Amino acid sequence: KGILVVDNVAAGPAIGGLRMAADVTKEECFRLARAMTLKNAMAGLAHGGGKSVIVADPSLPEAEKIGLIRAFAHGVNDIQDYITGPDMGTNEAAMAHVKDVTGRAVGLPREIGGIPLDEIGATGLGLVAALEEAQEFSELRLDDARIVVQGFGSVGQHAACYLAEKGALLVGVSDSRGARCAPDGFDIDALLAHKHGGASVATWAEGESISAADLLCLPCDVLIPAARPDVIVADNAGLIQARVIAQGANIPASAAAEAVLANRGVLVLPDFVANAGGVICAAVEYHNGSETEAKTTIVEKIRANTRAVLRRAADENRLPRAVAVDVARERVLRAMTYRGGP
Numbered sequence: 001k002g003i004l005v006v007d008n009v010a011a012g013p014a015i016g017g018l019r020m021a022a023d024v025t026k027e028e029c030f031r032l033a034r035a036m037t038l039k040n041a042m043a044g045l046a047h048g049g050g051k052s053v054i055v056a057d058p059s060l061p062e063a064e065k066i067g068l069i070r071a072f073a074h075g076v077n078d079i080q081d082y083i084t085g086p087d088m089g090t091n092e093a094a095m096a097h098v099k100d101v102t103g104r105a106v107g108l109p110r111e112i113g114g115i116p117l118d119e120i121g122a123t124g125l126g127l128v129a130a131l132e133e134a135q136e137f138s139e140l141r142l143d144d145a146r147i148v149v150q151g152f153g154s155v156g157q158h159a160a161c162y163l164a165e166k167g168a169l170l171v172g173v174s175d176s177r178g179a180r181c182a183p184d185g186f187d188i189d190a191l192l193a194h195k196h197g198g199a200s201v202a203t204w205a206e207g208e209s210i211s212a213a214d215l216l217c218l219p220c221d222v223l224i225p226a227a228r229p230d231v232i233v234a235d236n237a238g239l240i241q242a243r244v245i246a247q248g249a250n251i252p253a254s255a256a257a258e259a260v261l262a263n264r265g266v267l268v269l270p271d272f273v274a275n276a277g278g279v280i281c282a283a284v285e286y287h288n289g290s291e292t293e294a295k296t297t298i299v300e301k302i303r304a305n306t307r308a309v310l311r312r313a314a315d316e317n318r319l320p321r322a323v324a325v326d327v328a329r330e331r332v333l334r335a336m337t338y339r340g341g342p
């Protein structure tokens with residue numbers, strides 16, 4: 001079963017990832033498509049928002065997985081206003097197959113002219129740019145920050161590496177198979193080698209095993225949710241001890257949870273502002289830009305947008321998300337006035 005939601009195309013053809021997961025739902029796809037409209041508008045891209053999902057286990061044998069992806073590509077071939085990108089459960093190779101069938105996809109392998117956004121850590125780079133700006137609006141200091149990453153995949157790993165370069169310490173980490181904490185910090189390079197060998201953080205030697213729920217509530221400066229939606233909800237928002245939450249995942253927190261966090265003084269960097277690195281990279285690739293241009297654009301755009309949103313939120317005493325939604329929505333509505341004529 002596959003689902004495609006094209007949410008808005010006023011600014012241009014929709015770009016949004018293709019997610020493969022056994023339990024993904026139509027509702028998740030709709031919400032993610034809207035998040036892409038807001039994200040692309042916030043990033044000032046010439047693209048609207050969409051999202052697609054294939055309901056299947058991403059650890060299927062490779063040939064079966066490619067078969068499903070090519071079948072999906074045939075299914076969306078006529079929807080010219082949708083450009084497929086990678087997401088959880090799909091990768092650059094999957095996008096090459098979509099491109100082969102439909103003639104359009106982003107996040108392609110280097111060999112066919114792509115800028116492999118997961119390989120270069122486009123989203124992790126952008127998250128760190130957002131966190132650098134957040135220092136002015138909180139007590140966060142990245143050079144001695146303690147960080148927790150929920151979901152040690154492409155986004156989580158690169159964010160952890162970029163933050164470690166700035167002096168931060170990774171003290172908690174999880175993947176779908178388990179969570180661990182190490183108050184003195186993990187050896188990130190060794191943990192990456194363990195992960196890249198196909199093992200889980202659950203079987204890593206350092207630190208101690210903890211529950212997925214406890215991971216989110218570890219004492220830390222930065223919490224990076226980088227897995228699935230709705231992990232921070234009203235029930236656990238009161239227990240989170242991070243100073244700043246940088247939303248690597250799309251829609252990782254409910255509106256109610258973000259209100260609780262704001263009341264407790266936790267600064268939340270909204271997903272569609274902070275995690276736009278991947279789609280900015282994809283748009284640069286689509287318009288034939290280089291990898292260097294992609295990285296520079298990611299940092300410039302995300303720093304400027306984060307600063308503008310946090311400044312206005314502070315001045316108007318509003319939630320960063322509320323301000324960001326206003327900004328993105330105004331841009332989409334303006335773009336819509338240019339379409340279709342009177």
Ligand code: NAD
Binds near residue numbers: 087118152155227
């Ligand atoms: P990925 O598949 O590379 O990694 C996801 C990681 O999360 C894996 O390690 C997986 O084991 C782990 N995970 C899954 N379920 C979990 C759970 N319940 N608890 C803890 N860990 C769990 O995916 P990714 O590309 O890193 O994307 C992660 C999130 O970031 C997704 O929400 C995605 O939509 C969002 N995102 C990704 C990009 C990008 O450029 N890749 C851009 C913007 C947003």
